[in-house]
Amino acid sequence: xxxxxxxxxxxxxxxxxxxxxxxxxxxxxxxxxxxxxxxxxxxxxxxxxxxxxxxxxxxxxxxxxxxxxxxxxxxxxxxxxxxxxxxxxxxxxxxxxxxxxxxxxxxxxxxxxxxxxxxxxxxxxxxxxxxxxxxxxxxxxxxxxxxxxxxxxxxxxxxxxxxxxxxxxxxxxxxxxxxxxxxxxxxxxxxxxxxxxxxxxxxxxxxxxxxxxxxxxxxxxxxxxxxxxxxxxxxxxxxxxxxxxxxxxxx
Amino acid sequence: xxxxxxxxxxxxxxxxxxxxxxxxxxxxxxxxxxxxxxxxxxxxxxxxxxxxxxxxxxxxxxxxxxxxxxxxxxxxxxxxxxxxxxxxxxxxxxxxxxxxxxxxxxxxxxxxxxxxxxxxxxxxxxxxxxxxxxxxxxxxxxxxxxxxxxxxxxxxxxxxxxxxxxxxxxxxxxxxxxxxxxxxxxxxxxxxxxxxxxxxxxxxxxxxxxxxxxxxxxxxxxxxxxxxxxxxxxxxxxxxxxxxxxxxxxxxxxxxxxxxxxxxxxxxxxxxxxxxxxxxxxxxxxxxxxxxxxxxxxxxxxxxxxxxxxxxxxxxxxxxxxxxxxxxxxxxxxxxxxxxxxxxxxxxxxxxxxxxxxxxxxxxxxxxxxxxxxxxxxxxxxxxxxxxxxxxxxxxxxxxxxxxxxxxx
Numbered sequence: 001x002x003x004x005x006x007x008x009x010x011x012x013x014x015x016x017x018x019x020x021x022x023x024x025x026x027x028x029x030x031x032x033x034x035x036x037x038x039x040x041x042x043x044x045x046x047x048x049x050x051x052x053x054x055x056x057x058x059x060x061x062x063x064x065x066x067x068x069x070x071x072x073x074x075x076x077x078x079x080x081x082x083x084x085x086x087x088x089x090x091x092x093x094x095x096x097x098x099x100x101x102x103x104x105x106x107x108x109x110x111x112x113x114x115x116x117x118x119x120x121x122x123x124x125x126x127x128x129x130x131x132x133x134x135x136x137x138x139x140x141x142x143x144x145x146x147x148x149x150x151x152x153x154x155x156x157x158x159x160x161x162x163x164x165x166x167x168x169x170x171x172x173x174x175x176x177x178x179x180x181x182x183x184x185x186x187x188x189x190x191x192x193x194x195x196x197x198x199x200x201x202x203x204x205x206x207x208x209x210x211x212x213x214x215x216x217x218x219x220x221x222x223x224x225x226x227x228x229x230x231x232x233x234x235x236x237x238x239x240x241x242x243x244x245x246x247x248x249x250x251x
Numbered sequence: 252x253x254x255x256x257x258x259x260x261x262x263x264x265x266x267x268x269x270x271x272x273x274x275x276x277x278x279x280x281x282x283x284x285x286x287x288x289x290x291x292x293x294x295x296x297x298x299x300x301x302x303x304x305x306x307x308x309x310x311x312x313x314x315x316x317x318x319x320x321x322x323x324x325x326x327x328x329x330x331x332x333x334x335x336x337x338x339x340x341x342x343x344x345x346x347x348x349x350x351x352x353x354x355x356x357x358x359x360x361x362x363x364x365x366x367x368x369x370x371x372x373x374x375x376x377x378x379x380x381x382x383x384x385x386x387x388x389x390x391x392x393x394x395x396x397x398x399x400x401x402x403x404x405x406x407x408x409x410x411x412x413x414x415x416x417x418x419x420x421x422x423x424x425x426x427x428x429x430x431x432x433x434x435x436x437x438x439x440x441x442x443x444x445x446x447x448x449x450x451x452x453x454x455x456x457x458x459x460x461x462x463x464x465x466x467x468x469x470x471x472x473x474x475x476x477x478x479x480x481x482x483x484x485x486x487x488x489x490x491x492x493x494x495x496x497x498x499x500x501x502x503x504x505x506x507x508x509x510x511x512x513x514x515x516x517x518x519x520x521x522x523x524x525x526x527x528x529x530x531x532x533x534x535x536x537x538x539x540x541x542x543x544x545x546x547x548x549x550x551x552x553x554x555x556x557x558x559x560x561x562x563x564x565x566x567x568x569x570x571x572x573x574x575x576x577x578x579x580x581x582x583x584x585x586x587x588x589x590x591x592x593x594x595x596x597x598x599x600x601x602x603x604x605x606x607x608x609x610x611x612x613x614x615x616x617x618x619x620x621x622x623x624x625x626x627x628x629x630x631x632x633x634x635x636x637x638x639x640x641x642x643x644x645x646x647x648x649x650x651x652x653x654x655x656x657x658x659x660x
Contacts, residue, residue: 080573080654101577108575115657119570123263133574135256180574 025089027187027219028054028077033086033096035072035242046072047083048242054221056187059214061222061230064239071192073239074223078111078190079103091187108137112181116193118173120165120180127152127161130179137184151179155209171202178209182218189213191222195229207232257584261591275556276596278549279636282542283597283629287604288611289538290625293531295618299448300524306446307455308385310520311492313350315502316484318516337466337480339509343487346505349498352488354380357469357480363462364429365417372413374430374462376469384486387458392424392439395465403467408439410459431472435464449616495521546632549596550640557589557644568648569656582649589641590634597633601626 035047046069054060064070075081076088079095082103088096091110098106107113112133120129131148139147152158155175157168165173174194181189191210195203207229214220214234222233230236237247265272273280304310317334340355347353357376362369381387382394389408399406407428414423423437441463444455453459470480489498499519506515561568568581576584605621612619 075654078573080657101579104572104575104577107573113573115570115573117566119566119573119657121567121570123260123267132571135253136571136574136576136580138253184575 025092026053027056027058027091028052028221029087029089030076031087031089033076033083033088035069035076035081036084046242047076049086050242050244052237052244052247054188054219056219057214057217059210059220059222059234060237061224061233061235062237062239063224063227063230064245066225068239069242070223070239072242074190074192074221077188077221078113079106104136108133109184110187112184112186112189114174114177114181114189114191114194116196118165118170118177118197120173120176122165124164125161126157126163126165126168126176129165129176130161130183132180133184147183148179151183152176154182154213155179169202170198171205174198174202174206175209178206178213182213188219188221191220193224194222195224195226203229253580254583254587257587258591260584261588264588265592265595271556272592272595273599275552276549276592276599278545278547278552279593279596279633280549280600280603282545282547282549282636283600283633284603284607285538285542285545286632287601287621287625287629288607288619289535289542290628291604291608291619291621292611292617293535294622294625295612295620296531297528298620299618300527303446303448303454304520304524306386306444307458308486308488308520310524311489311495312384312520313487313489313499313502314484314518314520315487315506316516316518318514333479333481335482335485335506335515336478336509337470337482338478339506340482340485341478342509343485343502343505347487347498347501349489349491349494349501350487351490352380352384353485354378354384354487355466355482355485356381357466357473357482359469359473361431363413363417364432365426368417370416372462373460374407374464374469376466377463378466381463381486384488385458387444388442389439390442391422392437394439395463399465400467403471404465405433405435405468406438406464407435408441408463409437410441410461410463411443412456412459413462414440430462430464433472448618451616489519489521492521495519542632546636550593550636553589553593553596553637554640554643557585557641558647561585561644561648565651565656565659568651569653569659572651572653573657578649581651582645585645585648586638586641589644590637593637593641594630594634596637597630600633601629604629 030050030052033047033050034045037044037046050073062070062073072081076083079090080103082098083096086096087094090106093106095103095106121132127145127148130151131144134144134147149158149161152161155178157172157175157179160168160172165176168176195206198206210220210222211232222229224230235247238245301310315335337355340353343350344353355378359374359376360371361374363372377395378400379395379397382389390411392408394408395406398404407430409423417423417428418426423440426437427434428437429435441459444458445453446455447453466482467477470477473480475481487502489495499517499522502517506517507513571581608619608621611617
């Protein structure tokens with residue numbers, strides 16, 4: 001099997017369109033995903049054969065100690081990185097071997113990111129920040145504005161649209177980041193330690209926001225090292241030494 | 252529309268860091284400035300000499316004068332030749348196919364007297380051709396006619412300065428003025444000629460200071476035989492400027508046959524213009540190279556600052572990439588910024604160039620004009636610099652790995 005995938009990588013062949021093979025796949029499906037850094041003598045295996053299925057509408061947390069490979073898994077799930085081996089099906093498409101440009105498009109259209117450090121553009125207003133993914137999708141400015149305002153409405157910050165990130169609190173900044181993640185109606189929202197830079201109360205409010213979105217049917221994958229937060233998700237996937245140690249499936 | 256966003260971002264950047272941007276742009280500003288100054292001075296210089304020619308006989312006019320020979324041992328032929336004569340002018344008029352007008356001139360300092368005033372003044376003996384060949388028209392009365400020429404009539408036409416000197420505000424036409432003691436009827440007053448390179452001195456003042464009498468009359472007064480009489484110089488007008496070399500060659504051929512020795516000089520304005528132009532090209536090149544070096548340095552500074560700003564904004568670029576910016580989109584965004592900053596430098600450079608131009612123009616008393624073509628050229632140079640030197644930072648940004656970028660604190 002793996003020889004085939006290596007051949008795939010070697011030729012760098014074009015992305016596969018949804019085919020009969022993709023039918024019946026879950027929203028997210030990883031098959032034997034490995035990630036090895038620095039091939040050769042100093043090779044470090046970050047992921048050592050991950051099989052994972054996440055269904056539409058799930059609210060999942062990925063937990064594990066630092067160095068366990070959960071960040072690497074997050075990057076691969078987020079199409080920021082590609083696996084060394086194995087396949088990754090996202091919303092009916094095999095994205096394991098895509099080019100940088102094709103990956104950018106997948107991130108733009110199917111994924112929403114929330115980072116620990118918010119990563120808002122400091123010089124842009126709240127609504128300019130919220131509409132950023134739409135800018136790269138080539139959507140015209142009227143629609144961008146309407147959709148950004150709708151997303152800000154959902155996180156309760158429509159009244160701050162004209163402010164700069166420096167003029168609002170940390171919790172509010174993370175809400176803007178959530179609005180930015182929502183604005184392109186992504187198949188999946190990926191949140192990497194979203195409460196890591198927030199106090200407990202505001203962090204709790206952000207998790208509450210995720211719960212509301214999940215209740216509305218939004219698929220969310222949340223990476224955290226905080227068991228208390230993980231407990232509030234429907235499903236927990238524990239990563240240890242590049243392998244899934246525990247990842248009970250929803251029925 | 253992404254480019255539009257990038258432009259808005261860029262303008263905000265310039266506004267937020269105005270001082271820094273200005274410093275960054277010093278090279279481009281000076282580069283554009285010196286390019287503007289070069290273009291302005293050289294086009295204006297050329298235009299000014301063209302204009303001068305246009306009001307004083309056009310580039311089609313050729314000047315033929317006596318060559319002063321300093322050789323102690325002249326051969327027999329040279330001794331035999333008496334310099335340019337009226338007969339030479341007649342020969343050119345009769346034979347030269349490339350020439351349609353010939354105007355021989357014999358000038359002299361003579362004593363002018365009218366009323367109580369008497370002074371030594373320059374008088375020119377001319378033919379009727381003098382007026383059209385010099386684009387010099389009569390304001391009052393008439394010019395020298397063929398009849399005046401045939402009869403060696405004692406008539407005079409005055410330049411405006413002479414008219415004012417001897418007659419004040421009175422009309423000189425019809426009055427009798429005394430030249431070397433003989434009475435001449437004033438039949439006309441010329442128009443006033445004016446052209447200035449520096450808006451101060453009238454370069455055509457000498458024309459206003461002349462008095463004109465028929466050349467035949469002048470010969471008689473000088474005691475020269477009419478047909479063989481020596482002349483000071485002559486003008487000839489070529490039919491077709493594009494064949495100016497043929498016209499000069501033809502003149503040389505006829506004159507050499509007349510004189511058997513080259514004791515004359517032929518200057519064509521077209522050839523003169525071309526020679527000036529190639530001389531000026533040297534100066535232009537020097538200035539241009541200074542400007543280009545300045546732009547080169549300016550470009551490197553822009554590149555440096557773009558790289559620094561890129562390092563400052565690694566996280567921002569990483570975020571943009573994470574939310575779906577393709578490498579090519581980041582590339583164009585960064586490039587637009589360099590382009591915009593350089594273009595902005597170009598605009599400031601235009602004003603600095605205008606200052607340079609005015610300064611040099613004032614110091615050297617040379618004319619200068621900033622033309623739309625110059626402005627467009629300068630802006631193209633500035634934008635080109637931004638484009639070339641913005642390339643490397645833009646490529647680096649476009650290749651940035653989003654994971655590494657997001658990891659940067």
